Amino acid sequence: MGGAGADHGTFYDAALQRREKLMGASGARALWKNFKVFRIAAFACIGGVLYGYNQGMFGSVLAMPAFKEHMGEYDPFDETASMTKKGWLTAILELGAWLGTLLSGFLAETLSRKYGIIVACLVFLLGVVVQATAVQAGPSAILGGRFVTGMGVGSLAMIVPIYNSEVAPPEVRGALVATQQLAITFGIMISFWIGYGTNFIGGTERGEQSDAAWLVPICIQIVPCLVLLGGMVFMPFSPRWLVHHHREDEAREILASLRDLPIDHELVELEFLEIKAQSLFEKRSVAEKFPHLREETAWNLFKLQFVAIHSLFQTKAMFKRVIVASVTMFFQQWTGINAVLYYAPTIFNQLGLTATTTSLLATGVVGVVMFIFTIPAVLWIDRVGRKPILVIGAIGMALCHFIIAVIFARNSDKWDHQKASGWAAVSMVWLFVIHFGYSWGPAAWIVVAEIWPLSSRPYGVSLGASSNWMNNFIVGQVTPDMLQKITYGTYILFGVLTVLGAGFIWFVVPETKRLTLEEMDIIFGSEGAAQADFERMEEINAEIGLTAMLHSAAVGGSGSDEKKDVV
Template sequence: MGGGGDTGTQFYDVALRRRQALMGASGPRALVANFKVFRIALFACIGGVLYGYNQGMFSGLLAMPSFKEHMGEYNPFDPNADQTKKGWLTAILELGAWVGALLSGFIAEYMSRKYGIILATVVFIVGVVIQTVAITPAGAQATLAGRFITGMGVGSLSMIVPTYNSEVAPPEVRGALVATQQLAITFGIMTSFWIDYGTHFIGGTERGQQSDAAWMVPTCLQIFPALILLAGMAFMPFSPRWLVAHGREDEARRNLASLRDLPEDHELVELEFLEIKAQALFEKRTAAEKFPNLVEPTAWNTFKLQFVAIASLFRTKAMFKRVVAATVTMFFQQWTGINAVLYYAPQIFQQLGMDDNTISLLATGVVGVVMFLATIPAVLYIDRVGRKPVLAIGAIGMALCHFTIAIIFARNENQWESHPAAGWAAVAMVWLFVIHFGYSWGPCAWIIAAEIWPLSSRSYGVSLATSSNWMNNFIVGQVTPDMLQGIRYGTYILFGVLTSMGAAFVWFFLPETKRLTLEEMDTVFGSEGTAAADVERMDEINREIGLTALLNGLGGDQDASSHAGSEEKKDGSAEAEIRP
């Protein structure tokens, strides 16, 4: 029995060594070498721009006098207003995003990742249209409804886009392409902050002077990138992994070769295609054995399978470890306090002594710039450095910033006017906090959530992880106004403690996943203990589809390993790191 497991492990070690010998190094040059797939991922990441723009835009709107008047009883900065309603005004988008993320697993699996992005974009546009027609104070309720619908689109995009990018990417740039989603989000945030700053002056900056166009213009502008994404996705390729899972193998092979910019009969294309096919067949046959009543690929069966598949994620130790890795990482990403800063930056900066509304908006604009710039190194080098060290260092840096802000706040809360340097020091700590988030937890949390799942559970697993992100995002958005008013500098102590816990979680629990293919995550998350029947089934499939013959054609297990080793010596760019 144990021999089957050893044979399976040796087999995949051979496959991994061979692939690492064939593929190039990670880093900026790899993005150039894989420019075609990089270009496709960049376009899909317009979905991230929509998410980031909407997120950042609303922060500036909350500080505009004309928008406060428009929202009536939901006026976000009326000292007499209900703090709960203030939180709902911001957090209702996150609640919609949570719903969208839960539904997107079914959508991405049944409709495809490509059409799922298109549908989510349509929903986003509908929500924006509803917000833009709510131009009277009586339209406050319509604004809330529009934000909820927009959130559904944003939530779906936040799940499907990184899934799509991870599935079209070769292993050496997968982290970079998934991280591109976060770069797109930060670009959207940065752009929206400065658009808000510019439109803030339309009609004047004081109450009674400012035109409704100050908040209407940035709200309407987000429709244009959405229309570009909607039209362009029609010409983007399907995910090869989704095509294989749905029996469209010839198309999958063509797409894979095209994405790698290699001939269809190239050894690397053949190896990757057969591994994808083996994993898909294995999981289909396993699912047919476990859920025979859901084998027929109808829409209703796919919808029911979503809940069955999510429940199955909790049934084995290896899969539950994935659930914990993805959902807890997303929990800690949100409880770093990043969205408290992004949603309430003008209020936070005013609380730290920036009395003038224009200055606080300007300081908010700097947040967008530094986060965008800090995310660029993650896109370029995350596949070289790895996930664990970046997440751990980023968490420690953010926690120190929180604690420093809390100390400055506590010592100067009632004397900002006489100690302006202290206020600027606290603002600088907010900027430094955003930098640490930008290169670490911003992109890396999404990478972890997108790359650790097996093919049959990937859309459902990413949906679960994304729903964790949005639910915690919703909670943070809801409680931050109460915390800023109630516990004040204690808000930063709380975020600092939770971020420190996030660093410990990463260091002691998360495995390193850089440069491993999506199909090879099984070993990383403990599948060496898979039942012998599963190992035998995979070996049978490997023989059936010709993957075993391909590797034996290199001279058998030992010869293949030697061949791979010699390739690695000839090509210093190939990493020698092999999973245990």
């Protein structure tokens, strides 16, 4: 047995070396060699820009005098207005996104990733058009339009990373999927600066500012959405989706085109067989766990994601994964990051920057620092590990919250005479965003994606995303009430919850850096689940000829090495 295991390991080591030789190195050079795929993935990431833009844009709009004139009892700065209704203006987008996230898996699987993105764009456009009628219709148009826009945003946030991961070759897949997070922070950054610029249209005071000041930031997002909508018509289907839906010849052709290789090239065939193996694995796992959903009808596909998520609660080991995914996303949102992104001008106004223009300028800095400090996470996360980055980031954010609370409590009634204290608090907000950018922004999503067995991963990630959006909605809803009623207590609450988040990560969440599926099962107490997945995959690999091909590649020399330069 020991000799067989050693032979098995040697075979896979040799096969992996062969594959790496065919693929070439990762990094910037690999992106250049795979420039067609990089171009396609970067284009699809316009969906991430739209998501980020929506996250940041509305905070600037809320601060504009011309917008407040149309909002009546929803006026964000009317002291007599209901703070709960003010929260609805912002938070209803997250409620729509939560629904869009739940539907996105069904859309992506039945219509394809490509057409799923197109449908999400159409929904997004409808929501923007409805919001643009708010000059006549008032707050009802903003509420309805933002809910519909949120459905489009939620779908794009889920489908675009799936599409990018499935068109990308293995050596650049991580970089291209990470591009989505950068696109989101880029969208946040430009939304703040567009809001700052349009605030000057017609003037900056109530009664003189033009409605264009807030209509332009809302309507300008139509342009990138139309670009994405039109461009996706010409983008290729996901090879993985084609294989899963029995269109194998078309999948081979697209895969060869994406890799700029002949259709009979060894690397094309190797990747095609791996995609086919993954597809068969998923189908057989579903057939075993949910035999009543074996038939691939649209209704069964719709029911599958809900039935599969329910199954995650039925064993102790899987329930522990549920706790890690949902609670990690709970704490990510209750760090207060989206309270800052949605209400930054309001927060800066409370911290002494009473001029709308100055508070919007400070808000623009938030977008810049978040974008810049998201980049190091891509470089550090696999070297340092998930837990240290999450804990350090949480401690940093909590300290910023507590310092802001102290400054606020000491100076809330004398900002005019304590300008330095006001700017110190503003600087702490900027530092808070820096700590989030390199830690909980990307790392929380990585943990949620890694902890699941292969057969449960799509449904586990959907559960984590659902927790993210629902808590996002709650934070957006209650923040205006907290800022008005408990003022600096808002920062104490976020600070305490962030410390609890650090404790949860340290004491409950295992380190997932470089763990295999089998090792992940051991730390979650479900030994054997990954082994069963592994055995099923081995059986499929042998059945479709992938094992024989890998064995031949491992021992057969370098017959195709001369072609690797075109990969």
